[in-house]
Amino acid sequence: MPNQPITYPQAKEKAEAIPLLVPCLPDRKALSPYLDAIDANRYYSNFGPLVKSLEHRLAKCFQIHTDHPMHVVTVSSATMGLELALMALELPKGSKVVLPALNFVAALTATIRVGLVPVIADIDPDVWIMTPDIAEQAAKQSGAKAVLLLATFGQPLDTIEWANFQSRTGIRIIIDAASAFGSQWLDTANIPVVVSMHATKSLAAGEGGFVVSGNVDMISRIAQLSNFGINLDQGSGLPVGMLSHVGANAKLSEYHAAVAHASLDVWEEQAVIRQSLFKQYKLELEHACGEHLLWQSGIPPTSPVIFNIRLRHATQRNNLERLAGEQGIATRRWYQPLLHQHSPGIGPLHKLPCPNAEEIASCLIGLPFFVSLGQEEIKRVVKLVQFAVI
Numbered sequence: 001m002p003n004q005p006i007t008y009p010q011a012k013e014k015a016e017a018i019p020l021l022v023p024c025l026p027d028r029k030a031l032s033p034y035l036d037a038i039d040a041n042r043y044y045s046n047f048g049p050l051v052k053s054l055e056h057r058l059a060k061c062f063q064i065h066t067d068h069p070m071h072v073v074t075v076s077s078a079t080m081g082l083e084l085a086l087m088a089l090e091l092p093k094g095s096k097v098v099l100p101a102l103n104f105v106a107a108l109t110a111t112i113r114v115g116l117v118p119v120i121a122d123i124d125p126d127v128w129i130m131t132p133d134i135a136e137q138a139a140k141q142s143g144a145k146a147v148l149l150l151a152t153f154g155q156p157l158d159t160i161e162w163a164n165f166q167s168r169t170g171i172r173i174i175i176d177a178a179s180a181f182g183s184q185w186l187d188t189a190n191i192p193v194v195v196s197m198h199a200t201k202s203l204a205a206g207e208g209g210f211v212v213s214g215n216v217d218m219i220s221r222i223a224q225l226s227n228f229g230i231n232l233d234q235g236s237g238l239p240v241g242m243l244s245h246v247g248a249n250a251k252l253s254e255y256h257a258a259v260a261h262a263s264l265d266v267w268e269e270q271a272v273i274r275q276s277l278f279k280q281y282k283l284e285l286e287h288a289c290g291e292h293l294l295w296q297s298g299i300p301p302t303s304p305v306i307f308n309i310r311l312r313h314a315t316q317r318n319n320l321e322r323l324a325g326e327q328g329i330a331t332r333r334w335y336q337p338l339l340h341q342h343s344p345g346i347g348p349l350h351k352l353p354c355p356n357a358e359e360i361a362s363c364l365i366g367l368p369f370f371v372s373l374g375q376e377e378i379k380r381v382v383k384l385v386q387f388a389v390i
């Protein structure tokens, strides 16, 4: 730990602003072969050729990590993917679904919009994800029939452990891996994983998402629900064109698929950059701040899109937030308010005690993180954090 006093530039020498996120999407040149394909195909939506080839490529990415055959359906957003995956479970209306408290709002809106009741439960104090013990306890107390897990900040869930949980308890599992493409893989047949291709994620299409699972029936059901619920299967016993469920229009367009293809072409290179930036950023902060910072434990993310630090005291977090604001360095309290702290008017909600999530959230702050983050910018942020916490 350095002993000399740290000086920090005052407002008069205020440097350039550092944004929180800078999306990194393919440019016009990278898009052009895919746009040419659209011009040639004259197919723009409704499970077109670019969507089909994208689903195939994505399934192959997951296939590398498992012997179970993997199937993918694209959707217009991960939020729609969560809604349709929840609907595809075909639980009785009003059934309860356990959600971890430290979470993006999409899990909450999706659960409520499909007529299910969220049960907000705590997370592991070190890894910040839900554990089977917490989930089982929460389900016992609430009667929940499903758990919508979150790969929090890219921290992958152990899918074999959760598949065992699912078969042992009969409680259905869905994984929200919206911002965890490249970190969350799947090594079981019966758990759907939902991924986002929003502009701020590591595989960006602007808007979009997909659901991957080894259960081909589940994937077909989600595909049908993404197209209003219209039956297109001649072998189903129902006439083609008949509505068999009330779905939504949640299809990915060919244009979004074009962007996703071009993003996927460079995804691996960018993941390497994200990973090494993350490592370096963390090392420099550890070096500068030592035991004043706490970190999410577990597996280092393969393709991080969010960079968080956890301070020891809420007052330090608030202080850092204020100083960063003065310096034009953007920060974000990711996933706050916690799911149980939103307006009570949003709908019925079952809240269990969440001391770990509340403790973590009170001292958590997201710092600027993006592929084009420069060395000087990292140094400025590190210096500011050091100034705020020591």
Ligand SMILES: *Cc1c(COP(=O)(O)O)cnc(C)c1O
Binding pocket: 076, 077, 078, 079, 080, 103, 104, 106, 107, 150, 176, 177, 178, 179, 195, 196, 197, 198, 208, 209
């Ligand atoms: C981004 C994100 C979503 C929403 O994804 P969209 O594709 O924007 O709907 C949901 N959950 C988590 C954890 C996310 O990070």
